[in-house]
Structure formats: C-alpha cells, structure tokens
Amino acid sequence: MSDTTSEGSTVPLAEFIVPPDPDQETPIVPLAKLADMSEVSPSPATANGTTTATTTTATTTTVAKARTSDDNSIFSVLYSVSKKIAIVGSIYMVGYMGWSVAWLIAPVILSVARDQLAKTSEKKRDIAKASALASEKDVILARIDELPAWVYFPDVERAEWLNKILKQVWPNANHFARTLVKETIEPNVALALSQYKMNGFRFDRIILGTIPPRIGGVKIYDKNVDRNEIIMDLDLFYASDCDINFYLGGMKGGIKDFQIHGWVRVVMKPLIRSMPLVGGLQIFFLNNPNIDFNLVGVIDFMDMPGLSDLLRRIIVEQIGNVMVLPNKLPISLSDEVPAVALKMPEPEGLLRIHVVEAKNLMKKDISVLGKGKSDPYAIINVGSQEFRTQIIDNNVNPKWDYWCEASIFTTINHLVGISLWDYDQSMPGVQADDILGRASIDISSVIKKGVLDTWLPLEEAKHGDLHVRLQWYKLTADPNDLQQILLETQLLRVTTMSSAVLSVFIDSARHLKQARANSKPDPYLVCSVNKQKKQTAMILRDDSPVWEQGFTFLVTNPDNECLNVKIYDQKTGNDIGQYTYTLSTLLKQFNMEVIQQPFQLQKSGPESKLYMSLSLRIMKAGEIEESDTLEQAAALARSASVKTPEATVTPPAVKDTQGINKRLSTESPIIEEEPTKVTPVISASASMEKPISEVVSQVLTHRVPETTSSAGEHGLGRIQLSLTYSAQRQKLDVTIHKISHIPLRDPSSIPDPYVKLYLLPGRSKESKRKTSVIKDNCNPTYDASFEYLISIAELRHTELEVTVCTQKGFLSSGSPIIGMLKIPLDDSDITTPAGLKSWFDLQPELKHE
Numbered sequence: 001m002s003d004t005t006s007e008g009s010t011v012p013l014a015e016f017i018v019p020p021d022p023d024q025e026t027p028i029v030p031l032a033k034l035a036d037m038s039e040v041s042p043s044p045a046t047a048n049g050t051t052t053a054t055t056t057t058a059t060t061t062t063v064a065k066a067r068t069s070d071d072n073s074i075f076s077v078l079y080s081v082s083k084k085i086a087i088v089g090s091i092y093m094v095g096y097m098g099w100s101v102a103w104l105i106a107p108v109i110l111s112v113a114r115d116q117l118a119k120t121s122e123k124k125r126d127i128a129k130a131s132a133l134a135s136e137k138d139v140i141l142a143r144i145d146e147l148p149a150w151v152y153f154p155d156v157e158r159a160e161w162l163n164k165i166l167k168q169v170w171p172n173a174n175h176f177a178r179t180l181v182k183e184t185i186e187p188n189v190a191l192a193l194s195q196y197k198m199n200g201f202r203f204d205r206i207i208l209g210t211i212p213p214r215i216g217g218v219k220i221y222d223k224n225v226d227r228n229e230i231i232m233d234l235d236l237f238y239a240s241d242c243d244i245n246f247y248l249g250g251m252k253g254g255i256k257d258f259q260i261h262g263w264v265r266v267v268m269k270p271l272i273r274s275m276p277l278v279g280g281l282q283i284f285f286l287n288n289p290n291i292d293f294n295l296v297g298v299i300d301f302m303d304m305p306g307l308s309d310l311l312r313r314i315i316v317e318q319i320g321n322v323m324v325l326p327n328k329l330p331i332s333l334s335d336e337v338p339a340v341a342l343k344m345p346e347p348e349g350l351l352r353i354h355v356v357e358a359k360n361l362m363k364k365d366i367s368v369l370g371k372g373k374s375d376p377y378a379i380i381n382v383g384s385q386e387f388r389t390q391i392i393d394n395n396v397n398p399k400w401d402y403w404c405e406a407s408i409f410t411t412i413n414h415l416v417g418i419s420l421w422d423y424d425q426s427m428p429g430v431q432a433d434d435i436l437g438r439a440s441i442d443i444s445s446v447i448k449k450g451v452l453d454t455w456l457p458l459e460e461a462k463h464g465d466l467h468v469r470l471q472w473y474k475l476t477a478d479p480n481d482l483q484q485i486l487l488e489t490q491l492l493r494v495t496t497m498s499s500a501v502l503s504v505f506i507d508s509a510r511h512l513k514q515a516r517a518n519s520k521p522d523p524y525l526v527c528s529v530n531k532q533k534k535q536t537a538m539i540l541r542d543d544s545p546v547w548e549q550g551f552t553f554l555v556t557n558p559d560n561e562c563l564n565v566k567i568y569d570q571k572t573g574n575d576i577g578q579y580t581y582t583l584s585t586l587l588k589q590f591n592m593e594v595i596q597q598p599f600q601l602q603k604s605g606p607e608s609k610l611y612m613s614l615s616l617r618i619m620k621a622g623e624i625e626e627s628d629t630l631e632q633a634a635a636l637a638r639s640a641s642v643k644t645p646e647a648t649v650t651p652p653a654v655k656d657t658q659g660i661n662k663r664l665s666t667e668s669p670i671i672e673e674e675p676t677k678v679t680p681v682i683s684a685s686a687s688m689e690k691p692i693s694e695v696v697s698q699v700l701t702h703r704v705p706e707t708t709s710s711a712g713e714h715g716l717g718r719i720q721l722s723l724t725y726s727a728q729r730q731k732l733d734v735t736i737h738k739i740s741h742i743p744l745r746d747p748s749s750i751p752d753p754y755v756k757l758y759l760l761p762g763r764s765k766e767s768k769r770k771t772s773v774i775k776d777n778c779n780p781t782y783d784a785s786f787e788y789l790i791s792i793a794e795l796r797h798t799e800l801e802v803t804v805c806t807q808k809g810f811l812s813s814g815s816p817i818i819g820m821l822k823i824p825l826d827d828s829d830i831t832t833p834a835g836l837k838s839w840f841d842l843q844p845e846l847k848h849e
Helices: 002-007 031-040 050-097 102-133 136-142 160-194 298-302 307-323 339-343 443-449 479-492 630-637 654-663 684-689
Strands: 202-207 214-221 230-239 243-248 251-268 280-285 290-297 329-332 349-359 376-382 385-388 399-408 415-422 434-442 451-457 465-476 500-510 523-529 532-535 546-555 562-569 575-582 593-600 609-621 676-681 699-705 718-726 731-740 753-760 781-789 799-810 815-824 836-841
Touching: 102 230, 102 251, 102 290, 160 202, 160 214, 160 307, 280 307, 280 339, 290 307, 329 339, 339 500, 339 546, 349 376, 349 415, 349 443, 376 399, 385 399, 399 546, 415 465, 434 443, 434 451, 434 465, 443 451, 443 465, 479 609, 500 523, 500 562, 523 546, 532 546, 562 609, 575 593, 575 609, 718 799, 718 815, 731 753, 731 799, 753 781, 815 836
Parallel strands: none
Antiparallel strands: 202 243, 214 230, 230 251, 243 251, 251 280, 251 290, 280 329, 349 399, 349 465, 376 385, 376 415, 415 434, 451 465, 465 609, 500 546, 500 609, 523 532, 523 562, 562 575, 593 609, 676 699, 718 731, 718 836, 731 781, 753 799, 799 815
C-alpha cells in the first residue's frame, strides 16, 4: 500500500530524496571537487539497475577531472620551479658578469608594478562585470557614486526595455561581430603592428560571451534636427566575458574581460514612406571610447606597464577607424535608398583650431636639485581626428603657435578635447609621458560665437591654463565664395590652411585587368589629394569589386589641385588602374558635385570603369557674434597681418598726424630731398566695425621717411622700427631696420652696436630678443625681424623695451648701454594690416622697475 502511494505521489523529484543504499559503494571524491558532488549523487533506485550505471558514469567523469587537476598541478609546479631557476640564474649572471645592481632592481620594480596594475585592473573588471549582470536597482544601491546617465542628465531616459531586447538578440550577434572583426579590424591591426616589427597577427577564435552590452540611458534630439532623420545617443557600457584568441608571430595569445564604455550615436536616415519607414542607420562613437582588456596566454608578457599600451593603443585606433567620427558604420534597411545617400560623407563645417600657448604648467621632470621643468606638447582630438603640436623642451610656459583644421560631421553634443603631456624618452610605441592636464570645448559654443578666443583652466592638474583660438567655417556650394576664403588664407600666412572640403564616395569598379595569369585580382583603391591618402578595404578575387566607402579631403586651392585614384592588386602590388580628376572642373558642375558617374580607368582594360561620386564645398566664415568687450571685438575683426596690393588712398586722419608728431622729434627736421615710402594703414575704428574683406579696400597712408638727419632729442641717435600685430595669428612682429647718428665720444673707439628687446612688465627671459653685433659702425643696418605670441588683451597692457648697446664701454662710466626707449603696444596703428613703421629717439638709460 505504501509502495503504491509512493509511486503515485505528486511530490516533484527535486523534493523527493531517497536514502542511500548502505550496500552501495560510494565513490571517493577529491576535496578539490566537492563542488561537483551533484554529479555523483545517487538517484532513486529502479528495477533495471539505472542507479549503478549512473554512478559508474559519474565516477569515470570525476576520475577524469581529477587527472586534469593533477596535470594542472604538475604544470604549476614545473612553472614555479622554472621561475625560481630563472631568478637564481639571473642573479648569478649579474654577479658573474659584474653588471650594475640596477639590472636586478629594474625587473623587480617592473614585476611589482605589473602585479599591482593587474590587481587593480582585475578589480575594476570584476566590478564592471557584476554591474552588467545585476539589475539597475542593485547597481544604484551598491554604487551611488557611479549612477547611470539618466540619473545625472534629466534629458536622458531609462532604457531597461532596450537592455531586455539586447539580452534576447545577443546570441545572434556573434556571427556579425566575427565578420566585422575579421574583415575590417584584423588587417588594420596587423598592418599597425608590422610597423613595430611584429608580424603575423591574425584572430583565431572570436566568442563574444553571454553578457550583452548595457545601455545606461537614451537621449532623443528633437531640436535643430533635420525632419528627414532621427538622432539618438546611447550610453553604452560593455563588460564582456568574451573569449578571443589570436596569433602574433607564431605565439598564441588571447583577450579576455574586454570592456568598452562611451556614447554611441544612432542616426536613422532617410525616413521613407514604405516599411520599415527608415532607409538606413548610421552608428558611430562621438569620441574615442574608454577601452580596457586583459591579455592572456604567451602574450601575457606584454601585459605590463608600458608594453601593453602599444597593443591597447592600436586596438583603440582601429575601432576609431571603423566607428568613431568621421568614420561611421552604415547599415542599409531598404533597397529604395541608394548607398551613396547613406555612406557618402556629409561634413557640416570645418573648425580651425589655433593652440597658442600655455602657462604655469606642472613640473614633471626631476632634476638633480629637485623638481625640474616639463617638456610639454599638446594633443587635439576631434572624434578620431588627432593632431599633435611640437615639443617645447624644458618650459612650463610654452608657446606653440600651432594650427590645425578638423572636419565636423555633427555639431550636436560634440566636443574638442585637448590634452597636455610631458614628453619622456621611451621605447617606440610605449606610453611613458606624464599628463599635464586636459581641457574640452563644446563645438556648438564656437558656432554660436563664430570665433572663440579664450584661456581654459586645465583639469586633472594642480594648476595650469591653456590659450586656444577656434573659428567656425560653414560650407557652401557657391563657387563665388572661393576668392574670399583664399584671400583670408593668404593673409593668415599659414600655408597648410584649407579653402574647401572634398567628399569622395568610391562605389565600385568594373572589368579590371588581371594582375596574374588565370587569376582574378585582389583589388584595393587608394585616393589622394596632395599629401592626404585614403585607402579602401581589399576585396578577394574580384575583377568588379564593390567598395561603397566614403572619404573626406581638405583642399588648399581647388583651382590647381587634383584627385588621384589608383587601384592595386594586393598580392603582386601592381597598379591595375588609375584616374586623375582635376578639381577645377568640379567648380563648373551644378551644385559642384557629380553623383555615381562612370570614369574610364587608365592603364587598365578597354572596358575598365570606376564609379564614384564627388562633392566640393567652399569654406565660408561663420557669423561672428558681437562681443561686449573691446578686446574680443578687435580680435575678431582685425584678422589681417599683411597689406593688400590694391589700396585706396585717402587723406590721413587727424589722429594719425598727431601720432606721427609724437614719435618724430620736433627738433629734428626731416630732409625734404630724401625719398619717402608710402605705407598703407587701416584705421583702428574701421577695422573693428567691418570684416577683413571690406577693411582691406579702405586704406590710409603715412609718408614715413627712410632716413633722418638728426641724432634725436637727447643726442643719442635714432632707431627705425616696424611693429605689426595680427589678431588672428595672435602674433606681434617687430622689425629693427636701422640706427642712425650714434654719437662718437672717442674717435679711437667706434661703437659695436646691437639691439635687445624685452616685453614689459616682467622682462622675462622668454621675451628677450637680440640682434647681431655690427662692428665699428655709428649707422648700422639690421633689418632683423622677431616674433612674439601674445593675445590682444595682453597686448593692450604691454610695453616693448628697446635697448641699444655696444660691446665696448660707452661714456666715462663704461656702461654698455647707448640708449633705450619704451613703446606702449596699445597704439591702434600696430593692429592694422600695414602696422606701425617710424623713427624713435633714443633716451638715456632708465633704471629697471
């Protein structure tokens, strides 16, 4: 009766426990395998002996695992013994060879640093992985200091529904990721590593794992957005349990605990009237994301401070080449939308960046007497576009005067990042430089003002400021705007500046010639404008490849530049087709563009054609917002630095005449027979109220004599100087032309004059300038030019100290100073295109304040 009741019981098997048979022999399980007891738990007895079979199988499995554990233990012991032998052998070798003790200390320090870094990185990865697996409520309660984006930003919404969708579809994403990595990232990583003599890189296995990416918040933009597109930003955080294996030069390595965090923008465009209502997607990171991972396997020796930075930097760069602006990952959703509409680059404008100087930076270098100085340089990042200034040695107040231009593809929530670094000599590819501070600027604020000239306090630094100047240029399809921007570029005196932006979309090629007998080519395409080169992906064994890739080039002058296109076979390296397109012909096309046009390839087959689209846009300065301060108004308007060849001569203003009288001694009449030079001068008031294109056509004149017949008011001689300030370049040019009528006190001792310059107040060593010495001459001619980087605001509170000295003793006191003078730099004539050129009376020696 009881047996019947037991058989018909409705109690689940998980809750029904059968006591073990005392006659049944229980297998011995190692202590290390206590967690596997469930594998050998006896099951309910049945009539056909199922319990015995199950127990036997479990016993076999346990024994196999025990053997594996023993193998691992043996391997661990061998590894430990080998490690100790290597350490003892190293110590013996150092003593035997008589090397310095530093050869022992350095590896110890590196080993300790590596272990500490590994522990820190592992802790961060464990926390991140736990956060990815936990619910959002648990994350908030456990880590109040690192809340999701929707907590900090009121316009960012929660996305738990999206996380649930990602969790459901994540198992199917592995194939797509494998294809993307193998076809796009792998060849680029291999090429980058080959530059450091590390060849043979390839991925072996790519498994993303079971942990899906997590979206911390979603932001939808509904203002300043085209009605034909939808823009949203996703706060993406991915802490994976991936298993990725690769080979490098015959050595096998792996990547685990891969993590990535950044803001991803998804643009849905164009909107169509048939399902799925959206023609395609554009997915990209606004800036380089934060990436971390752990190296395993034989390549683990690279996972130490310094060397692992090389592989990490290369992987970040390649991800940037795929999915960081201006690069996008396009996905087509409808056949109605042509590829050119989704994949051709569409820059919104161009940002011209001028990194002028920095001051009061931290001292990172250590000298014998304590803290030294720094060797600073700056890195400018706009998406994946990176620019680097020159290195200024041993200076905490560097002046770079560095110019660069960045194409801008979105102005919504996009930043310019600038980081300052102290250069330290190290191995190639190893990051050993120290951070001196960071700063960022919202591009939308530059667009609003037109020009932004400001000092930025440095973050992640105890002290320091950075002086930058940014100007926004919109893009137009009007060829009549070309001359205006060319004139402005010439006045800037920076030869690397651009006047137009060229967008190129390489669609496909047809009927390419064979590079090898009985085999189709492996073609890739290289297009270039001047020194800029861009390359498509390689297509395996195809004489009619389809690339569908877009590129952007900065053009200095479209009238005399060309787009050069060459197609190569990867295996042979042979040129299998080329074409040259003159950009001046694009100026004559409707809307300055050609869409999906076939071009006959040269040095290829008779039917070989290249299909591509071209679009040229001219730069035009954005509207400048009127500033409340006089300094910014002057900086934005008076942007010229040279005189124009065509000048309208008008009577000189009263103010200018008075200025001449102040600078020319009334007791020193000018010889009328001497030739005079007409120099164009723009009035300060006119230059402040009008743009440069209007100012350069309204020029006043001063008649400045080339020689003088007087020794000046104090009888110490006179000096002829030219001073010109360019607000756009933030640069003061000082030219010392000549000195006249230096008094000869002793006929047997003729002066050997030279000139020194200082900026006041301060008289710092950085502002010192000095001419060469001219022997035995009372009327020397120098024509020496010097430059100072100085902002318009500082210029108005600065004086130029000019001192004329001689290498021989002068007067009875033996002082080397012949004469000197101070020139205030707030004179409006200095900021005009012609500048200030005049004679000045030398005064007796003044005591330094």
